[in-house]
Amino acid sequence: MPIHVSNERSPVVSAAGRFDAYSVSDISNQLSSLLDEGIVDIWVDLSETDFIDSTALADLVRFMKRARAAGGELTLWKPSDAVRVILELTSLDLAFSISSNGAIPGVTDSDRRS
Amino acid sequence: MGVSEYRKWKRNQIEGDPYLSVVIPTYNEEVRIVPTIGAIANHVSSLGFDWELVVSDDGSTDATLELVRDLELVNMVIIEATHNTGKGGAVRRGVAASQGEFILFADADQSTPIEQIGAFIDKIESEGLDIVIGSRSAGGADVANKSFVRTLLSAGLNKIVRAAFGLRFKDTQCGFKLFRSDVGKKIFSVASIDGFSFDLELLYIAQKAGLGVAELPVQWHDAPDSKVSGGRVALRFLADMPIIILNHLRGRYSLKD
Structure with missing residues (x-):
């Protein structure tokens, strides 16, 4: 699964393809590094994520809590239909900040490499 | 498109028999089952036909059933078992309860992504086949x-199976198989193996009956923490092979009405 971090002002971590227990450590490392650096407003681009499993969801919850505890927010950006349904079924759509429209502040299309 | 269609499917009971039944056998799948149902529900709902989901539980002792019940999907049927019989038993009960014109059984871990179902349906319909199996x-x-x-x-077992049974299939064990309903129900009514070798028995019955079976290559992801112990399954497989041959010799696999 290709994972990219772009834009220092509003970091975007993109998780394309299958986001599961095999790929979760890559994205966790990226999120952990950002939070360790004191960057607490983070966007996770799930627009091209085909499938997300329980391990990945649990990790996102963990980082959401860390971001909020530090006064920031971890926002899920444009979750794909499959991810949105999974979020609804697990009721995690009520817990996460989800942005389905518009641009990420300070991010241009060229910042969002895929 | 996908989400709105899913929401309609979630709330509105379909009228008449569905075109497709998707059977998911479960046993202690509390960690994996909800994302899998979500992926399947989103994709199949977007395909534009009526369908039902059949969760055939095999005596789970964790929270699988509770989680599935709480989803409150009106077009989902839940089959419960009093005790664990094996994956074959769960699939058999799920197929028996299915109302669809076609029946897919798919593993609970989404190891074969559901997005491939379209190619399976196209294949079985366009070529007038009885079964299409993932490979x-x-x-x-x-x-x-x-x-x-x-x-x-897998490679070793497959060679043994092909030599011993004369099966032409390259992969008997992939948990993604589509049946024409009447054929699937007939096969499962004579099949008897409850464990992981049930796929082999199904395909053996199908080949002996001269049914139209095709293999389609699939994209497949190994599921982390798989419950499948390769060594244990291999031993069980070898032990079940003579049972299948004996059943055939005793005429137990006849599909005549």
Whole structure:
């Protein structure tokens, strides 16, 4: 699964393809590094994520809590239909900040490499 | 499109028999089942036909059933078992309860992504087949994260099976198989193996009956923490092979009405 971090002002971590227990450590490392650096407003681009499993969801919850505890927010950006349904079924759509429209502040299309 | 169609499917009971039944056998799948149902529900709902989901539980002792019940999906049927019988038993009960014109059984871990169902339906419909089976060994298959030991065991078993049973299939065990309903129900009514070798028994029955079976290469991801122990399954497989041959010799696999 290709994972990219772009834009220092509003970091975007993109998780394309299958986001599961095999790929979760890559994205966790990226999120952990950002939070360790004191960057607490983070966007996770799930627009091209085909499938997300329980391990990945649990990790996102963990980082959401860390971001909020530090006064920031971890926002899920444009979750794909499959991810949105999974979020609804697990009721995690009520817990996460989800942005389905518009641009990420300070991010241009060229910042969002895929 | 997908989400709105899913929401309609979630709330509105379909009228009449569905075109497709998707059977998911479960046993202690509390960690995996909800994302899998979500992926399946989103994709199949977007295909534009009526369908039902059949969760056939096999005596789970964790929270699988509670989680599934709480989803409150009106077009989902839940089959419960008083005790664990094995994957074959769960699939058999699920198929028996299915109302669809076609029946797919798919593993609870989404190891074969549901997005491939369209190609299976096209194949079975356009070629007038009885069964289309997923294959991780056919040309064009894309297999990710399968361990070396599992790959080796699968290849070895497959060679033994092909030699002993004369089966032409390259992969009997992939948990993604589509049946024409009448054919699937007939096969499962004479099949008797409850464990992981049930796939082999199904295909043996189908080949002996001269049914139209095709293999399609699939994209397949090994599921982390798989409950499948390669060594144990291999031993069970070898033990079940003579049972299948004996059943055939005793005429137990006749599909005549």
